[in-house]
């Protein structure tokens with residue numbers, strides 16, 4: 001059922017790191033992008049793998065998330081795909097290999113969630 005779910009305070013998400021929260025059994029990544037707190041499903045649209053657990057480690061800076069599996073890069077605020085399968089486990093691969101790494105999957109955005117800040121509290125809207 002859709003609704004607002006409190007996930008923490010503004011201070012918890014303003015440190016420039018990517019956080020993982022569980023909401024009703026769903027893993028969500030949360031981080032600051034500019035002045036806004038943003039959230040997305042913790043599942044890469046390439047193969048559905050975690051954005052925070054993988055061989056490349058968690059990578060998040062300037063509001064951009066890099067998938068730890070095949071290095072696809074996303075804007076956390078909009079979910080937009082900025083780069084699709086350029087490597088493996090944090091290592092950049094030759095440009096010609098991207099299609100093989102993509103395994104036939106076309107670029108796709110993250111599933112994002114609306115975030116509401118009410119005073120010091122942060123909510124995601126499911």
Ligand code: FES
Pocket residue numbers: 044045046047048049067068069070071072085
């Ligand atoms: S699973 Fe994320 S880029 Fe492949």
